[in-house]
Amino acid sequence: MSIDNDPYKEIRPYNDDEIPAALDRLINDADFINAIIKYRFSHKSAWFKQLVSPIIKFYLKLKWSKLKSVDDIQFEVKNFMGSTLDKTSNGVTYTGLENLDPNQAYLFISNHRDIAMDPALVNWGLYNAGHRTMRIAIGDNLLKMPCATEMMKLNKSFIVKRSAKGPREMMKTLGQLSAYIKHSLETNNSIWIAQREGRAKDGNDMTEPAILKMFHVEGRRQKIPFSDYVKSLKIVPVSISYENDPLDVAKANELYQMEANGHYQKTEFEDIESIVTGIIGEKGRVHVSFGDVVTDDFETPDLLAQEIDRQIHDLYRLYPINLLAAGHKSDSITDETKATLAAKLRQLPENAQTKLIEMYANPVFKKK
Structure with a gap:
């Protein structure tokens, strides 16, 4: 499929041939460089920050020159995750991965406590268990800066357009998203999506049936009943437990x-x-538990949401x-x-x- 005929171009992650240009745009993005300076050299004076900017750009150009593919990026993210978890957690444990087939694509639906770490921890477990990493759903409300969009699409994230307005635009957006999720699974790319829009800030993990209804938009187009379509998605509930929430x-x-x-x-x-x-931030101990593939018949989004909640609550450490x-x-x-x-x-x-x-x-x- 050529990029001009790609129906998912505006929401999907970058392909291998798009990686070098995206990295180049990121290196030359002033907001991105300023963000690095802010967090790495916040205590330094203004003249120092001005001086260090071209040095950071040169360093990144050198460091990232070898990154040519999605897998190259994933390897870099894996290394970053390893060192970050060593510094910020008292260990991450996993259960349930042994029941999943590394050659099968799944739709992982997890509880949602942290914007970046939830999917990163699921990916970390999959990667280390010999599975391919997932494509990650992320709301466009988090992509107000171009550099944020670049970073997310480099890291296998696809965009959920929450800002869509009006019934026609919303239906078009939902149809595109639903079709992209199905397309990803059919091309052996697992998906991660949170069980709800926004984090469960009160620790009350509950699945929004509207998200499950969105999955079936493509099923309705194909005239496949909800229960049959859902089974084809190979849904796996995932429960993520942080001892300490930063x-x-x-x-x-x-x-x-x-x-x-x-x-x-x-x-x-x-x-x-x-x-x-x-x-x-400090996380204490972290546990990620993969549930069972949803194989029973669930006739409605509400009934399916109850099953996902049951597994997530039971598996929570x-x-x-x-x-x-x-x-x-x-x-x-x-x-x-x-x-x-x-x-x-x-x-x-x-x-x-x-x-x-x-x-x-x-x-x-x-x-x-």
């Missing part, structure tokens, strides 16, 4: 502001800052801080656990503290 205080504050004031005003680059904090927040008594709850939770609460106004407690307690209640 953004927990920020999320609790946002939830409190929403409740108290009826709205919460994001700063211009808050989503980007959340991505960075999620990547470099609880940590001592979850049990403490939920008011449980357990030998695993140490003085250190109590001190950790108390330190988090001290960073919030008293009225907002219950939001943070609920965030860690909700997975316990859902598991019951």
Whole structure:
């Protein structure tokens, strides 16, 4: 298929032949270079930052000159993930991968706590178990800067156009997205998508039936019943559990502001800052559990959502801080656990503290 006839060109990730040009655009993007300088040299003076900019561009040009394909990029991301998890976690464990066929494409639907780390952790497990990495669904609300779009499309991300307006445009967008997901699976490319639009900031992991309905838009076009079409997608629920959420205080504050004031005003680059904090922040222990392929008949999106929720809640790994927040008594709850939770609460106004407690307690209640 030529690029001119590609119906998915505007939403799909880059192909091998598009990688060098995309990297070149990224290196020459002032916002991208400035972002690196901001996070690596924030304490340095303005003249130093101006001086270091061409050096960073030269370094990246040299470092990335050997990257010619999607697999090359994935190898670089794998190395970055390894070193990042060594620094920011107390170990990542996996269960359920042994039940999946490395030669089969799956539609992975996971709970959603962190913008970048959720799909990255699923990919990390797949890569190390000999599976191909997935294509990742990402909302266009996170792609306000051209360099963000470049980075995501380089890393096998495809765009979900949440900003579509009007019934006709929305139906066209949903049709394109639904068809692209099916096309990816049929060409042996697994997909990751969150169970809901936006993160579960309150720790309440629930699947939105609207997302499952979107999957079937292509099925309806092909006149395939919902239950049959869903089985063809090879859906695998995935449950991701973080012992420590690096953004927990920020999320609790946002939830409190929403409740108290009826709205919460994001700063211009808050989503980007959340991505960075999620990547470099301390996570404690992390567990990723892959569920069973959905093979039963589910006649409606609501019934399918219940099954995905059941698996995600059952597979969620609880940590001592979850049990403490939920008011449980357990030998695993140490003085250190109590001190950790108390330190988090001290960073919030008293009225907002219950939001943070609920965030860690909700997975316990859902598991019951």
